[in-house]
Amino acid sequence: MAKQKLSPKAAAAKKARDLAFAKTFARKRKKAENQRKRRKAIKNGENIKDKDYDHKDKKFKSVKANRGNDGKGTKKEGKKK
Numbered sequence: 818m819a820k821q822k823l824s825p826k827a828a829a830a831k832k833a834r835d836l837a838f839a840k841t842f843a844r845k846r847k848k849a850e851n852q853r854k855r856r857k858a859i860k861n862g863e864n865i866k867d868k869d870y871d872h873k874d875k876k877f878k879s880v881k882a883n884r885g886n887d888g889k890g891t892k893k894e895g896k897k898k
Contacts, residue, residue, distance in 0.1 A: 858865050868877040886894045
């Protein structure tokens with residue numbers, strides 16, 4: 818993935834925003850959950866190299882497959898039908 822071309826001022830602001838978001842209570846809990854799942858998968862002998870956990874399908878998928886609502890996009894995701 819290409820690095821964003823930001824001015825030094827904008828890059829510093831983005832870094833501060835990203836760090837603040839990463840330190841929120843919800844993000845910390847999600848990160849801890851993912852770490853537990855990865856440790857357990859490795860312990861069970863699963864090959865999870867270059868994979869992310871998909872919370873909807875409850876399994877590890879490639880990073881590419883775990884983006885954009887399984888190819889359906891995110892426009893309708895999370896809304897009632």
